[in-house]
Amino acid sequence: MATGRRPGRPRGRRREEILDTALEVFAEGGFHGTSLAGVAERCGLTQQGLLHYFPTKQALLVAVLARRDELDAARFTRDGREETVLSEAAALAEHNQAVPGLVKAYSVLAAESTTEGHPAADHFRRRFAAVRSRFAADLTAEYGGTLPSGVRAEDAAALVAAVMDGLQLQWLHAPDEIDMPALVTAFTRVLEAGQAPPAPAAAPPPPER
Template identity: 35%
Template sequence: MSDQTASRPRRGPYAKSARRQAEIVASAASVFSARGYRGGSLREIAKQLDLSLTAVVHHFPSKSDLLVAVLESADSAHADSFQTDRRNEGVAYAVLQFVRRNIDRPEMLRLLALMAAESSASDHPAHEWFRRRYELTIATLADDIRQDQEQGRISNPRDPYSIAESLVAVWDGLQLQWLIDPNRDLVAAMTAALKDLLEP
């Protein structure tokens, strides 16, 4: 996302290198998802792609560099749509649309849930990434909620930061319930939770 050139079509060796990087990130996502970060190895990620370990290390010098690339890729999907939806229709609508889009990628949600739980140990290489991710997500959402309160879109008058913490929490928790039991209706559960949290 920070690479301005990422969205331009690429040709030649650069395009090939970007494609290779994306393949390595996808392979790492599937390995970390199956074995956890600590159980996964660069060797296995390379093997899945029929690459040498050296070829992987050329793109990602360490396993933790690769983990951060995987997390950035999983986390950034649909982020722009969320902001557009939020501006146009408010937080409740944007969150529900986000949940609807995410239902198509349970493996990515599973990976994020697993990495978040693993990373709660303070010596985990993604510990700081998740700490800052929650800090930033909650602070941004609190601002969005404050604006919705001012515009009369959210009738709950309580502290926007607390509401944002609860909203992020209920979202993580309902996703976990649904990942464990896909027969649950995640959209219906999230709709009910949003009513309780935002429209008392």
Template identity: 40%
Template sequence: MSEPADRPAPRSPKGERTRARILASAAELFSKSGFHAVSLRDIAAHAGMTHAGLLHHFSGKEALLIELLGRRDEDDAAVLLGTDPATSPRRFLEGIVGIVDRNMHTPALVGMYAKISAEAADPDHPAHRYFTRRYQILRGLLGTAFGALAALGEVHPDVEPLLTAGQLLALMDGLQTQWLLEPDAVDMRASVVDFLTRVGLDLSTAPLFPVGLADQDGVPAGPEPTAETRDSPKNADARP
């Protein structure tokens, strides 16, 4: 039986490596300059390929941005996979601590998140809906976890679940900015663990994030440009 005509064809290993190189370049440039200041030609030049070559893999900047955000979500989901904050709240929060630990190994994507989330306060920004929905989901999940721990008597009795959830998210975002400015002076994991201790939850022994998932800044850099892409003409200064 033939496959449906609308099913996407599987990508070749070479194609996946090229996409990974493009994503790594986009993450680095977005983290430095934001979304609007970077052009597709900038990203293509940084990745060692032509503008036309990049468009073969991604239809535009918005598609690149959404895939970058989605890949980080996939990494986070891998840590929290199968962990219900209502029934396993301690394990869920251990996963959050692990994600904070992971962020200390991925400066480019942390920088991109900090830069793009600030830009996305503009309702017309392509990532506005993404970040709005992301915070809604995280507040809900964290609120459920704190509520479950309160019911079990594992946090201080005056802990208000949703308020504490919002405070934890604000702490994590603020720590990212401080860490990007002065990484040697800020231990994000230790600060989050300290916050949780102050609400009555000791997660100082929470597992570290698996190094294999944290050592490539979220997207593999891919191989060096090939002779074909390296020798192709680039027009990095032009804007699409």
């Protein structure tokens, strides 16, 4: 699997180690507050050594985000899973509580990349759209276009993604006060709960913009 160039430290493995370290460093300073020199130092490399793997800070950030997505995707293949789509959100929250460094890096970069000309802006715009679209499709496959609560599948997808991100922020600031899996579960149970759907909730008015 590895295409090792140096004995005892295959190149692919070293690259992953650099990405994991860079993710931590980006989490601390954001893209703007992070220097290649700082990442290199933390990796025990010279700046030239780091540039050998990633030619620019931007290339490094993009690789870092792609690696995070790979790790997430590997965890979220639905093959052979018995959970409902919504219970997977709680499972993800449970997992996230074990990897605060990753959650922090994600939160900082997702927010920082809302600013003009940020190199990860495109990554996050596409990522959010993909998350909503895939999740809405899964919900539609399970419930049809409208959940038992009367919330449309596509609205539920945006709301679940929002709850996850927003709870992460509160949890990062107060890990002892916020129980993410319990709160996500309380939320998804309400979305799944059957009731006569009040008409306005089932079809909120289209945006006037």
